[in-house]
Amino acid sequence: MTQTISLVEVGPRDGLQNEKQTIDVATKVALIERLADAGMKSVEGGAFVSPKWVPQMAASDEVMQKIKRAPGVSYPVLTPNRQGYEGARAAKADTVAVFGAASESFSQKNINCSIEESFERFKPIIEAAKADGVRVRGYVSCVLGCPYEGAISPSQVLPVARTLYDLGCYEISLGDTIGAGTPKETKALIKLLAQELPISALAGHFHDTYGQALSNIWAAIDEGVTTFDCSVSGLGGCPYAKGASGNVASEDVVYSLERSGLKTGVNLDKLIETSLWISEQLGRKPGSKVTLARSA
Template sequence: MTLPSSVRLFEMSPRDGLQNEPGTPVPTRTKIELIERLAKAGMSHIEAASFVSPKWVPQMGDASEVMTGISRHSGVVYSALTPNLKGLENALEAKADEVAVFGAASEAFSQKNINCSVSESLERFEPVLARARGAGLRVRGYVSCVLGCPYEGEIAPTKVAAVAKALYDMGCYEISLGDTIGVGTPLAAKRMIDAVSREVPMECLAAHFHDTYGQALANLYAVLEEGVSVIDASTAGLGGCPYAKGASGNVATEDVLYLLKGLGIETGIDLQAVIDTGYWITAELGRTPSSKVALAIGCRQ
């Protein structure tokens, strides 16, 4: 199939990248500056915060302060994760531009992650979607473990398709398909996308691939060939999953941008600005970027 002429990147580092950061919470001002830098680099969609209980995710305890503290750039959508009605109400108060809910294609992962079955999790989202619609807010849906689960192993593409369809039918405008533990390979990714796109329009699908086994870029190329044109990525490769032991972060935004540039696919994002941002945020966290491209090109600051 023909590759897309342009791709929309959904930047995950302020939320997915920082939510599992160990130790002392990252300062609110640092999170705000990260979001500012990403917007100035050309990001049109940034997941800025997660309105979850600080008891379970301490790094996201300042979600309201982050959302109200950022400067809103024209043309940039600032999103927040809201797993329940309380989270949604807090996101509305903080003026999030859109919100997201998250489910899983794996029963075991769903139990470990949100303490309920897949079907129960979908039922819980119905009032969230209804309230968001009433407030004129778009909702994005996430599906975890689309290419494998740390507890169940391989996940059938039909299971992924069923959960994605349920979220789409419920009103999610876009479904992000997450290889949470990064075990997928290109053929498996193609088969999964093929199954899901039979139930949900291709233009409503996004790829959210982790790079645990070094396969994320290959998997992204595979689904780009199938027609996917939205990619979730995290600057400097920040992030991971607390329920998937050993799982590394999302694919690095820098590496995705380099791939897309080489393919002649437009993004509207300044690669060097993202590299510089990656070096800045990892210095704040006391380490270096995991992006291969960032390490090869280096920081110009």
């Protein structure tokens, strides 16, 4: 039986949040709808955060109200606190996400609190979500390295991932925020986490800063992981991690997986069209090698 890999498209949120130019609501809505039409079953719709800190996510409520929701597609949004969660619920979000970190320094820089304090922030969100029947996804940043602390060991990641899972997150997305991790390190991380967490609850979120993202995805697949985050045209990165621009491009992931006999359910041609379109809107070349090769 052909193995199926689930992809979470993060371009409209994690990708666009790092843009310096203003992106209007119509463009965001069109991007989300195009990605769903290409076959992405989970498309991040936005983030209910302070526009002071992340101005590109300021109109997430309007975006969520205007998108035409495709059957069978989830549109997760980021909710860092209870106020954000209430905004997400008002916008009829079906899935929300909370953001933690395996690095104390990054937690302070990214969400202005310690790791332990972040759990206290997340508890009321997760409790409210349980009562409302809303799924909560947990993100852990800096699982393979931190821009401030350097190397991060799997033993630092485990308690954070385990706590998020125990609190009620159905899935833990493991983020290589600075894109420095290697396949060997990825395997070691997954092996340790799988001793205490179901492998089905783990997802990979690999940045391609050092060109390692696809290799790390395959290393995680070897360990049993079947869900991965990706960003159309390689949009974005992390605004708090110097030099860490470049999520792994969705087109490159789909090409590698499908050509290797795995199933993603994504139409590569439509995805490439979307990559070319959003790159034109942003006034740049696509950040995907597959799109550049196919459009040459």
